[in-house]
Amino acid sequence: MPSAPVNPTAHLEGASSGPFVRDHWSEVARMLRPPTVTPVADPPQTDCPHQRSGLKNWHDPATWGGAVPASGAKVTLPSNTDVLISSCSVDPNAIFNTITIPSGSSLIFADAPISLRTTGMIVTGSLLIGSPTCRLRNKVNITLHGSRTAQTLPTNEWVKGIYVTGTIDVHGALYTPTWTRLAKTAQINDTIIYIQDIVNWQPGQSLVITTTEWKDSRDWHRNEEKEIESVYLVSGNVAAIKLTTPLVYKHYGGTEYQAEVALLSRNIVIQGDEVNSEPADKYPEVCYDYVGDTNSTFPCENSYLTGFGGHVFITGYQTVGRFEGVELYRMGQTNQLARYPLHFHMVQTSQGPTQTLVSDCSVHRSFFRCYAIHGTNNVTLIQNTAYDAIAHCYFLEDGVEENNTFAYNFGAHVHPLGKYFEVSMGIGGQNFGSQGAAYYDDTPTLIHTSDLAAGVFYITNAYNTFIGNAASGGWTGFSFPNLPRPIKLHQNVTGFVPMNRPIKLFQGNSAHSTGYWWGSAAAIYVGGNLNEYVNPPHLRYTHGREVSRDTCLYSVPGGCPGYWQTSLLFQDTKVFLANRGMQDWGNREDVIRFEGHDLGLSANVFGSVWIDQMLLNCRSNNNITWWNGCPASPNKVPWGKCNSRDMAYFRGAVGFQFYDTSMRHIITNSIFRNCNKATFSQCVSCSFYSFELLTHSDQFLPDQMQATSNISYQNCDMNNLWHFTVGQTSWDSISGRLQNWLDNDGSAFQLVGTGSKTLLGSNRSNEWYKLNDKCVGTLDEMFICPLNPKDVVISITVHYDPAQEALIGSGYCGNGDKSNCTIVGSITHFGRSKGSGLKLGGNPKATGAMIYESGGWFVEILKGTPVNLKISNLMIPPSASALIAVPYPTGTTFSTLAVVAAPWCNKYQLCQVNLTAVSSVNEVRNGGGDLYYWDANGGILYFRMVQPPDEGNFKKFSRPWNRTEWSPASNFTRSGISLFYPTYGMSYQIVADCPGKSGLYCPYVNRPVPQALGCGTCGPSNDMNGNGNAATSMMGTQLVVLECLLVLVALVLF
Structure with a gap:
């Protein structure tokens, strides 16, 4: 019996003395981690199925009535019999046809080196490879065989799969933790990396180090799979891993953020076969923009569509599915519904981890998803890893799945399907910088249209627990799509609105190297719309701004009553290297302890929003690859040579954007850092602002929508703390005239002293927002004025001509059409001269201080x-x-x-x-x-x-x-x-x-x-x-x- 894997005891000679990032340190957002476990060489093994009495050996002819099954045979276990497979039971090269385990029977694996090959398994009885108290230490392989071209699709559930309606228990050795983060930056040609945890990973195992670039895509990425040569102690909780080959890329591990390092190998492997699992259409792999004549690339949409790996399908009433320490490799069948590496399908009456558990498992090289939960509640997924997967990875399918737990999981390098790149090329009237996007229907090469925007975590129903997870890559890291009603097998469920469900718990999660393909894509994305139509049956999806979720304590159709309204609550969230840190098109959000680095825009969050304890670091010390791999010279501006998606990072950043209408934003106790182009070495025609006010519209106008308190700046350009999106040289927009901002303590403006309530208001409206003689005019188009105790901002609409006002937004007073809206009147403060007040526009909304x-x-x-x-x-x-x-x-x-x-x-x-x-x-x-x-x-x-x-x-x-x-x-x-x-x-x-x-x-x-x-x-x-x-x-x-x-x-x- 081999020893269980244990932590290293040897120290690395000549190890770096640091400095190291330790204990997953994060300045504001707490990165939650699982409890520390110290593995032992000989852990107790109790209730081991392979040690039961009365077992029948697979290799004993008597078990089968006279003849041991031969390669190619269909195998059905005898009734009410427990059959043991040991190291000498099967030829590792034999390939059995379907193996059936009937109800009342069990197929049990010994703790021995075993390799079993089959075209599929039907488990109505029990498949037992260890138990929760008996984790096996030897190498066990189950290889699932089958060719896509030899099948009539869709196939039966057991074809190249393990189909379970009884019990499946698979428990391999404990490797802990399953993933960690770099303790310092790993440079090109390094063969030693430093990590923030002591791990019991073993020589010969494989790991992945994630990218710390903006772009992560099959056509260009900087993730690296490496083999472990040895593991050493360094100091405290810092360990060193020596690799068998040097690194090809730099992986950042500074104080701001660090690349993740995840273990891919386990001692129990369920895998697709070596010959027929891989896609037959890998090439061409890299395509070039065919609109715009640029050098920018994207993964070819008609490649990687034929992967045909194995799958595990668990379904039924009181079915048991428990997995620990299992590696699922070359699994999933691209665009085949329900053929995912590990899939809980309509499991009824789940009692939680005693019945449905996935812990410390690994999915990599997946051809369709990673871990799928469909119509099942109370599943626990904890400390799992996933890497290199096509389509949504951690997947909640129909919108009815609730009370599931996703804790301390990791996922990276997730690949969308379909024409997700079209928006950045302006195809179909779309635009990289727009809020809207085209609708797409499902097709044979895109059977679930939301895979256009594949997320590492795909969350159709928010009433689940997400703690301590890390996402790298994907169209987004965490996707909360809007489902007005359940879909697929639950389309007939009435009175239930998935998109209105509140978050049960979302805390300590991180996402990075994502949100690249669209200007509004984000590390955390709450948006898009997924609907199912019945005539003919199909799904339709857009990733753009569409319906707005109305978060509600109880799911009711027709809108949420005020007394049931609640907010989506995000706590301890860390995001970096994305177009946007968070994009949420919802109605109500509380974002507590939010930390962002190297973003285009920290957050664009709709509705009534409170952001408390935010750290926004516009640029870190990590210099990413010029133009995200677009082959243009780094020494000149590549306008016209690269797509906007490649250049966004180098154009600058905005801390927080205040919208132009219908919002309520309160930001408190927050820090803005390094929003200063003078300190950004990769700046090319870039601009940095801590705050941005959206001012392009004459159709949608602001009242009093934003307030701040206890704001501080560190190494920011104090002459450019904020700006209007439409400058003074552009048309005179009504939004620009009405914009205002309440600073509850004067800290955000830094000009009239802290401790006093202050109003910032546009100076485009003459002296409308110049409230008193203590106001200060700025170069940023604003008056900054201390507010007297009884001064209050109000807003009204003064109607003047119903017929004319009906034209607003239809060729008259448009939404950013760059034509001045007619002036129809004026509003003047009592005691002031005419001409000093607000010009009342054809859209006759007026917002200002009632002095x-x-x-x-x-x-x-x-x-x-x-x-x-x-x-x-x-x-x-x-x-x-x-x-x-x-x-x-x-x-x-x-x-x-x-x-x-x-x-x-x-x-x-x-x-x-x-x-x-x-x-x-x-x-x-x-x-x-x-x-x-x-x-x-x-x-x-x-x-x-x-x-x-x-x-x-x-x-x-x-x-x-x-x-x-x-x-x-x-x-x-x-x-x-x-x-x-x-x-x-x-x-x-x-x-x-x-x-x-x-x-x-x-x-x-x-x-x-x-x-x-x-x-x-x-x-x-x-x-x-x-x-x-x-x-x-x-x-x-x-x-x-x-x-x-x-x-x-x-x-x-x-």
């Missing part, structure tokens, strides 16, 4: 105030005194002055509240939003706008108001910072009868801007629930009277 000392906004339409004035899309925090002044001709009267609920308001509920006239501006200012003052002499109408308070007790009322119709003020709050949401239902509506009106408009009258109101007579409260007239104030009541009176009060006052 309390000024008092309000003066709104003018160039054609004259609309006869039917409507102001909607209100984003008004409760503390805002949002006073609006509108000019009208003398003699104007008003037939309607009201606050109106959403158009879908139920007629049996409260749908309109009429405003009440008062005699002064200050009464309106201190009122509750249902008052107006008509200055008949001055010709100016004043009213204060509010959103209803979200008291949280609206459910107590059978009437009078409905939350969805009135959109009470609600907010996204994290770390003491609140960003409010707009209402898309309620509005203020004023219908005027004005002398001389013509069509839609009253005559234009040139009224002076009202004087600033100051604070001397402001009254005791600025709150929307302040002390207005209790008999007439719509929101003034505090709703604290007895519940029996609440309905009556609300009916009268609301």
Whole structure:
């Protein structure tokens, strides 16, 4: 009996003294690791199947009734018999036809050198190669034979496979840990590498060292498979591995990040045969862009489509499948459904690791996937490795799989299928920098269309556990596709929306050398859309921005109710060497302890987002290969010679991008480092910014969407901390005029001192965002202003012409069409001169500070105030005194002055509240939003706008108001910072009868801007629930009277 593999005891003479990266150190994101195990030479072996009494020997003729099965024979074990295979039982060159193990019988392997060859196995009984308490130490090979061309596809499950409906237990020797990281950079021609763990890997075994380049693809990559000569101790937990041949490439192992090193070999091997498993269509392997006339390459789409390896298929009621220390080599059958190296298929009533377990296994050289979970829950995959696999690797198939655990696994060098490279060549109207992408249907050479964007981890349902995993390569590292409903065998499951499921746990994971093929591809990618159609049956997929997931505590069709809404939670995530660190097109995300290095953009995350404790290091000390292998001179800019996908890294980086509409981003306690082109030695016409504000649109416009706190910069270009995506030399976009940013403590702007709340606002709108004399103008198109305590940003839409506004986005006020949108009016702060305020565009949204000392906004339409004035899309925090002044001709009267609920308001509920006239501006200012003052002499109408308070007790009322119709003020709050949401239902509506009106408009009258109101007579409260007239104030009541009176009060006052 050989000894079990143990840790080395010898120290390496002349070993490097470091410095070393130790213990998987990471500055912000904690890289979680499995518990340390110290292997022993003679571990106890108990409950060993091969030591049971009553076993029948395979090589005994009596076992078979007189004749031992010969090569080529179909073999069926005798009923209710336990058959033992030992080292002398079978000829290692014999190839058996199908071996069937009937229910009640077992085929048991001895702990001895054994090689069994077969065309397949049917296991309704038990296949036992060790047990959980009896891990075998000898070399055992099971080789599965069969030729793709000799089969009628699809084949039966047992053809070149192990088909299990009973029990399969395979337990090989423990090699621990199964993967680690470099402790220092490994250079070209090195024969010794240093790693961060003591390992019991053995001479003659194979390992892989991952790439630390941007690109990882079959046509160009820098992963290396090597053979171990010996392993040594160095110091502490650092070990050294001597390789039999020198390294060909550099593998980075600096303090920022380190290449992974994974063991590929195990002592128990299940493999496809040597002759017929490999693809017959390997060549041509490298193709060149056929659009754009560049030197850029991609893997040829019509190659590597005929791999026909073995597979293991586990299915059935209470079926047991447990694997430890197993190597699966030359497995998987390309584009053959369900023919994966290790596949749990519709296993019912799984009880977790006692029934379905895959631990410390290895998949490499796979022709279709790695570890697949289909319609099965409670599977545990822990400390496994995977390398060089076609299509999604760790695979959750239909969108119904939940409560599975992926812990401390590793995957690398994963190959997409199909025409995934087309987007970077601009084929089919696609664009490398666009958000959208083409739809693709399945074909015989792409049977699962999402394999266009093959991920190392493919997660159709987020309600699973992912801790301590590492991904390298692939179209993305971790893919969360949007499935509006389950697919394939679960397409008839109703009332269940996979894409809305929350993450059970995602912590301590890393991804790198990925996100290369598209500008929005990322190391962590939440997006794309996968649907199944039934007539004819097919899958359709796009990797682009499509539907938005609505993360929900419970899966319900038709959208998630507010009280069930939750956020996707990512914790301790580390990403590097990718176009984007994280791209998430969802609705709600919390990202805690996020660390990114050498990215194009750290994160583009949609919805209501909190990012806390982020470290963004724009460039590390790792200099990657020029142009990612595109053969152009490194000494000149290769514009026109290489594709955008090859050049993105060398064009610079952005720390974080603030979007232009409908988002809520709060970033706290975060560091930006080395965002400075002066320190980037590979800079070629590049630019670096810590923050980027998206400002290209006249169709989609910002309200107050972003806030920061406790931001610091290290070696960043302090003159270029942020920029607009559309520069001053471009057209005057409305997004550019409205952009603003709340810095809760002044730390992000570094110009007016920390500790005070600060607002950054565009200087393209004259002095609209110059709030006071303490503001500082910058070269970056912004005013930076300290906020007084009662200054609040609000946003409204001032409607002027319904027919004209209906054209927005259709040739008028477009989404980045580079044509100026018509100016229709202006808004000026009280007490300031005309021309100093906001130019109101044809898309008439207005966002800006309501300066309390000024008092309000003066709104003018160039054609004259609309006869039917409507102001909607209100984003008004409760503390805002949002006073609006509108000019009208003398003699104007008003037939309607009201606050109106959403158009879908139920007629049996409260749908309109009429405003009440008062005699002064200050009464309106201190009122509750249902008052107006008509200055008949001055010709100016004043009213204060509010959103209803979200008291949280609206459910107590059978009437009078409905939350969805009135959109009470609600907010996204994290770390003491609140960003409010707009209402898309309620509005203020004023219908005027004005002398001389013509069509839609009253005559234009040139009224002076009202004087600033100051604070001397402001009254005791600025709150929307302040002390207005209790008999007439719509929101003034505090709703604290007895519940029996609440309905009556609300009916009268609301």
